[in-house]
Amino acid sequence: MSTNVETVSVKEYFHSLYEGVTSTVKGMWITFKYVWGHKAVSIEYPEVREVLPANARMRLFNDVDNCISCNMCAIACPVDCIYISSVPRPAGQEVPKTDDGTPMRQVLTQYVIDTALCCYCGLCTTVCPTESLTHSNDYEFAQYTLGDMKYDYLSPEVIAWKPRIVGKEPVYRK
Amino acid sequence: MQGWDVPGEKIEPTRTVETEKLKTELLTLNMGPQHPATHGVLRVEIKTDSEVVAHAIPHIGYLHRCMEKHSENLDYRGVIPFVDRMDYLGAMNQELGYVLAVEKMLGTQVPRRAEFIRVLVSELQRIASHLMAFGTYALDLGAFSPFLYAFDEREKILRLFEELSGARLLYNYIWVGGVWNDITADQLARVAEFCDNFEEELKKYDVLVSQNKIFMERTRHVGIMDADMCYRYGATGPVLRGAGVKWDLRKVKPYSIYNEFEFDVPVADGDRGATIGDCYSRYIVRMKEMSESVRIIRQVLTKIESGPIMGKVSKVIKLPKGEVFVRTECPRGELGIHLVSDGEAKPYRLKVKSPCFTHVSMLGEVAPGQLIADFVATIGSIDIVLGEVDR
Numbered sequence: 001m002s003t004n005v006e007t008v009s010v011k012e013y014f015h016s017l018y019e020g021v022t023s024t025v026k027g028m029w030i031t032f033k034y035v036w037g038h039k040a041v042s043i044e045y046p047e048v049r050e051v052l053p054a055n056a057r058m059r060l061f062n063d064v065d066n067c068i069s070c071n072m073c074a075i076a077c078p079v080d081c082i083y084i085s086s087v088p089r090p091a092g093q094e095v096p097k098t099d100d101g102t103p104m105r106q107v108l109t110q111y112v113i114d115t116a117l118c119c120y121c122g123l124c125t126t127v128c129p130t131e132s133l134t135h136s137n138d139y140e141f142a143q144y145t146l147g148d149m150k151y152d153y154l155s156p157e158v159i160a161w162k163p164r165i166v167g168k169e170p171v172y173r174k
Numbered sequence: 175m176q177g178w179d180v181p182g183e184k185i186e187p188t189r190t191v192e193t194e195k196l197k198t199e200l201l202t203l204n205m206g207p208q209h210p211a212t213h214g215v216l217r218v219e220i221k222t223d224s225e226v227v228a229h230a231i232p233h234i235g236y237l238h239r240c241m242e243k244h245s246e247n248l249d250y251r252g253v254i255p256f257v258d259r260m261d262y263l264g265a266m267n268q269e270l271g272y273v274l275a276v277e278k279m280l281g282t283q284v285p286r287r288a289e290f291i292r293v294l295v296s297e298l299q300r301i302a303s304h305l306m307a308f309g310t311y312a313l314d315l316g317a318f319s320p321f322l323y324a325f326d327e328r329e330k331i332l333r334l335f336e337e338l339s340g341a342r343l344l345y346n347y348i349w350v351g352g353v354w355n356d357i358t359a360d361q362l363a364r365v366a367e368f369c370d371n372f373e374e375e376l377k378k379y380d381v382l383v384s385q386n387k388i389f390m391e392r393t394r395h396v397g398i399m400d401a402d403m404c405y406r407y408g409a410t411g412p413v414l415r416g417a418g419v420k421w422d423l424r425k426v427k428p429y430s431i432y433n434e435f436e437f438d439v440p441v442a443d444g445d446r447g448a449t450i451g452d453c454y455s456r457y458i459v460r461m462k463e464m465s466e467s468v469r470i471i472r473q474v475l476t477k478i479e480s481g482p483i484m485g486k487v488s489k490v491i492k493l494p495k496g497e498v499f500v501r502t503e504c505p506r507g508e509l510g511i512h513l514v515s516d517g518e519a520k521p522y523r524l525k526v527k528s529p530c531f532t533h534v535s536m537l538g539e540v541a542p543g544q545l546i547a548d549f550v551a552t553i554g555s556i557d558i559v560l561g562e563v564d565r
């Protein structure tokens with residue numbers, strides 16, 4: 001369309017009208033074919049749930065039984081959402097080992113991830129030497145307050161996720 | 175709005191046949207920042223003379239996230255998730271641009287298989303991005319179902335990316351030295367199947383939208399950005415090719431392994447009664463680019479080699495002192511990455527030249543004299559992503 005008034009002959013006018021109707025009918029026919037014989041792509045969400053790929057990057061889970069407090073995840077994190085602190089293990093105490101045999105020389109005192117800050121980039125999981133920090137497939141964790149998005153991975157309720165995510169019972173190596 | 179008029183510049187109402195005898199006053203209208211037709215948070219301040227736009231000023235900055243400054247505090251790997259977030263519809267291409275810049279300074283050898291996977295995901299991302307542009311453009315002009323069909327196809331690509339990288343939109347998949355995960359034979363077979371189906375879909379889109387008389391009347395001879403204007407502003411990508419200039423970095427200055435593939439650079443040729451450089455030309459260039467991308471993907475599927483997917487990169491990436499400028503062809507145009515290093519583990523400066531920023535600035539010149547509805551069509555046709563404009 002332009003703002004200049006163009007002169008259109010009667011023949012041209014009816015021709016463009018004809019073209020408009022036929023091309024729209026052609027398009028409508030394509031749309032009409034979707035009525036039958038096309039599989040619906042929408043998922044009725046709460047009843048039907050899509051199975052996510054195994055490596056989908058959803059909520060982080062740290063298996064504290066295998067965490068050696070090496071701080072690599074906190075260094076790699078581009079948004080600094082991992083709060084980790086540890087103390088050296090008291091002398092004389094037996095040093096427990098992780099599942100892959102790495103000695104746990106530090107005692108983990110705090111492991112908190114602010115998932116509201118997390119950008120789900122996955123960099124922290126790739127640097128983890130014992131692969132204790134992984135992305136789980138949990139995606140339904142809406143909360144009422146921002147503070148609830150902070151997860152303390154040393155708390156019993158979060159440790160209780162372990163059988164569901166890792167498939168092993170927690171051992172509480174402390 | 176007070177203080178709007180630039181001193182010394184008097185804006186006259188556009189003279190048309192209707193306004194010739196009537197003296198009308200200009201009405202200031204704010205389009206956006208939350209207008210559905212502005213594709214994000216772009217605010218365009220338009221002065222309208224009845225239904226004709228007399229003057230338009232795009233205001234940007236509503237999605238500014240300080241990405242360039244923030245990346246100066248991150249290591250080179252940590253910047254990649256932020257690069258994703260610039261253009262969230264073409265994240266793979268953005269990652270590739272940044273990673274190529276780092277690799278060029280580092281001198282890393284990327285394994286052949288990783289290069290093939292990079293080209294594969296970039297072209298798939300280009301299709302996904304153009305599908306989004308096609309769908310939302312039809313939606314802007316009042317057609318709803320093409321949007322759903324486009325999303326149906328786009329979903330297949332996003333699902334593949336989710337399996338590859340773990341995320342649907344912000345992948346962090348292309349890493350310095352290679353790619354994160356390997357692609358399986360099953361996934362490659364699915365890509366081949368997608369290519370076969372997609373050619374049929376493209377024909378469907380052509381009948382449904384491109385050949386539609388109403389769509390043509392809405393887009394032909396509207397928002398003409400000719401080659402001269404593109405040169406003046408430095409426009410790239412489909413906007414430049416829509417103006418009839420055959421310029422594609424993948425062909426002119428091949429990066430990665432694009433020189434090994436055969437493909438054409440589609441340019442606007444003014445068929446179906448379109449003026450070169452109008453909205454319809456830009457739209458048609460995108461549609462043709464999708465079939466060219468399918469052609470490249472088919473060649474990747476036949477040529478792909480087995481082997482490692484990560485090259486040798488040290489644990490802490492430290493670039494030598496110096497600077498580098500790398501250009502890549504993204505779905506929306508040329509992305510320029512200017513990386514300055516002072517020898518530390520963090521970038522000294524990362525400057526991004528965004529194609530959309532250039533294209534947004536062209537709106538002010540193309541708008542005067544257009545109807546408001548045509549202005550909406552013009553904004554849609556340049557396919558902007560405001561995340562990339564503001565960064």
